Amino acid sequence: MADYVPAPGRNHLFVPGPVNIPESVLRAMNRNNEDHRSPAFPKLSKSVIDDVKRIFKSSKGTSFIFPTTGTGAWESALTNTLSPGDKIISFRLGQFSLLWIDQMQRLRFDVDVVDCEWGSGVDLDLLKAKLAADRSHNVKAVCVVHNETSTGVTNDIGGVRRVLGKLATSFLAPAF
Numbered sequence: 176m177a178d179y180v181p182a183p184g185r186n187h188l189f190v191p192g193p194v195n196i197p198e199s200v201l202r203a204m205n206r207n208n209e210d211h212r213s214p215a216f217p218k219l220s221k222s223v224i225d226d227v228k229r230i231f232k233s234s235k236g237t238s239f240i241f242p243t244t245g246t247g248a249w250e251s252a253l254t255n256t257l258s259p260g261d262k263i264i265s266f267r268l269g270q271f272s273l274l275w276i277d278q279m280q281r282l283r284f285d286v287d288v289v290d291c292e293w294g295s296g297v298d299l300d301l302l303k304a305k306l307a308a309d310r311s312h313n314v315k316a317v318c319v320v321h322n323e324t325s326t327g328v329t330n331d332i333g334g335v336r337r338v339l340g341k342l343a344t345s346f347l348a349p350a351f
Contacts, residue, residue, distance in 0.1 A: 257316055260285055264289065268320075268323055269294075269323035269325040271349075272319075296329075297319050297331065
């Protein structure tokens with residue numbers, strides 16, 4: 176296999192999702208990495224976590240930095256809130272939800288996959304009907320990709336939350 180040789184000049188990514196970083200930001204970041212074992216690192220990480228709390232307008236919550244890919248965050252969210260065999264309702268409506276559902280199934284969750292036309296959002300009436308039919312409250316989680324960047328759909332997360340109401344059902348909604 177030939178070695179990878181990047182194209183000359185600056186490459187641009189023209190898809191929804193990761194954004195191109197302005198030159199001024201790249202220049203500001205052009206410095207050595209901080210040594211995560213240095214005595215100065217705890218002060219730096221504390222300031223970053225405080226700034227994250229400000230970004231999310233949270234004074235009560237506990238913010239933390241999770242150094243992984245989106246897939247790692249999905250796995251962590253699932254395995255730290257649910258157990259194998261737990262029932263999940265999840266909507267497959269684009270590439271990211273397809274991959275997340277695949278991960279749920281590989282982690283041995285009982286996934287009720289709701290196939291939607293790609294480019295459409297979560298059908299709140301269908302979710303309402305599925306939850307109403309769950310009379311024994313076996314559904315432990317509802318999983319919805321917030322921004323399905325592969326299709327350009329932003330799901331109505333507030334609407335899903337309202338449908339869940341006071342049910343003791345976890346709601347996982349990654350935003351990519």
